[in-house]
Amino acid sequence: MVNIEAVGDNIFRIPVPVPFPMKYVYCYLFRETDGWSLVDAGFHYPDAVDAWEEVFRKLGVNRQHIHSIYVTHFHPDHFGLAGWMQQQTGAKVWMSREDYAMAERVWKKRSDQANQVGVVFRQHGVPDELAKQIEESMQKLSKHVMPLPSLTILENDEVILGQRRWKVIAVPGHSDGLINFYQPELKCLLVSDHVLERITPNISVWPGSHPNPLQQYFSSLHKVRHLDVAIALPAHGTVIGHLRERIDEIIKHHEKRLDYMKSLASDGKTAYEVAYAVFVHKPLTPHQWRFAIAETLAHLDYLASLDELVKEEREGVIVYHFRREDSHLKERKGVGGR
Numbered sequence: 001m002v003n004i005e006a007v008g009d010n011i012f013r014i015p016v017p018v019p020f021p022m023k024y025v026y027c028y029l030f031r032e033t034d035g036w037s038l039v040d041a042g043f044h045y046p047d048a049v050d051a052w053e054e055v056f057r058k059l060g061v062n063r064q065h066i067h068s069i070y071v072t073h074f075h076p077d078h079f080g081l082a083g084w085m086q087q088q089t090g091a092k093v094w095m096s097r098e099d100y101a102m103a104e105r106v107w108k109k110r111s112d113q114a115n116q117v118g119v120v121f122r123q124h125g126v127p128d129e130l131a132k133q134i135e136e137s138m139q140k141l142s143k144h145v146m147p148l149p150s151l152t153i154l155e156n157d158e159v160i161l162g163q164r165r166w167k168v169i170a171v172p173g174h175s176d177g178l179i180n181f182y183q184p185e186l187k188c189l190l191v192s193d194h195v196l197e198r199i200t201p202n203i204s205v206w207p208g209s210h211p212n213p214l215q216q217y218f219s220s221l222h223k224v225r226h227l228d229v230a231i232a233l234p235a236h237g238t239v240i241g242h243l244r245e246r247i248d249e250i251i252k253h254h255e256k257r258l259d260y261m262k263s264l265a266s267d268g269k270t271a272y273e274v275a276y277a278v279f280v281h282k283p284l285t286p287h288q289w290r291f292a293i294a295e296t297l298a299h300l301d302y303l304a305s306l307d308e309l310v311k312e313e314r315e316g317v318i319v320y321h322f323r324r325e326d327s328h329l330k331e332r333k334g335v336g337g338r
């Protein structure tokens with residue numbers, strides 16, 4: 001049974017199941033004067049389709065009346081059902097320019113992305129067997145985003161959701177083109193995966209995306225920290241009532257992790273070795289390994305961008321280490337310019 005929550009006038013929070021530990025992606029359905037609009041669609045597998053069928057029945061939604069679908073980013077748990085939903089409804093599907101490009105790159109037929117991830121990971125010390133398993137697990141994801149929707153690039157500063165105007169806010173970090181929506185009278189932020197309550201959003205380096213996503217993420221956190229927000233509606237987990245405090249916790253988490261990874265890398269380590277030390281408390285699946293390594297890369301490359309670590313190639317493998325002579329002189333000050 002789908003537990004639909006009304007979270008404001010004409011705003012419905014819909015838990016759509018995903019076959020991952022976070023259990024649900026929360027999509028938001030809005031009643032308009034002339035139909036319905038939707039933010040995020042879900043991951044394409046049978047349980048999610050069943051959930052949507054039930055939602056349409058319960059709320060009396062004529063699916064032909066859903067006219068606009070906004071996808072906050074290209075990840076499969078948000079984007080995966082957009083094509084199915086477009087077939088059902090005939091709606092326009094909107095996405096940012098950056099994530100439109102990533103969706104094309106990652107999800108198109110015969111995409112080379114899995115292979116490229118494998119190449120990059122091997123350069124960072126990932127053993128060949130594991131790199132292969134990671135590539136295979138990536139290839140399996142693509143069927144969960146089929147059929148692909150025909151996409152329209154979202155260039156507006158504002159959109160109508162639930163009969164009100166919401167500002168479109170670019171918050172790169174979790175993905176290059178991640179967007180949030182902000183409604184000033186309601187003091188409501190549709191925060192997607194930018195800020196989550198119990199888990200920290202994954203920030204990762206991938207082929208074809210921004211080389212320093214953690215730096216982008218810090219500045220995007222500061223961007224929404226300035227907003228007057230009474231309630232933030234995330235795409236996973238519970239509603240957030242204290243956005244600033246949660247943002248500060250997340251920044252602290254990354255500061256600690258940066259310090260730890262920097263100390264691990266001191267004598268020279270590959271990203272794989274650092275990821276192993278930080279994340280492997282129990283055996284990881286290839287899917288978990290992929291995120292562990294890409295997240296480690298985001299931190300190590302951030303440190304390298306600040307000259308706190310040196311990144312260099314040694315016999316075909318990339319190693320991070322710090323310059324002993326000046327390491328004691330450099331203290332990172334105010335991550336992200338806080």
Ligand SMILES: [Zn+2]
Nearest residue numbers: 075077193235
């Ligand atoms: Zn997500």
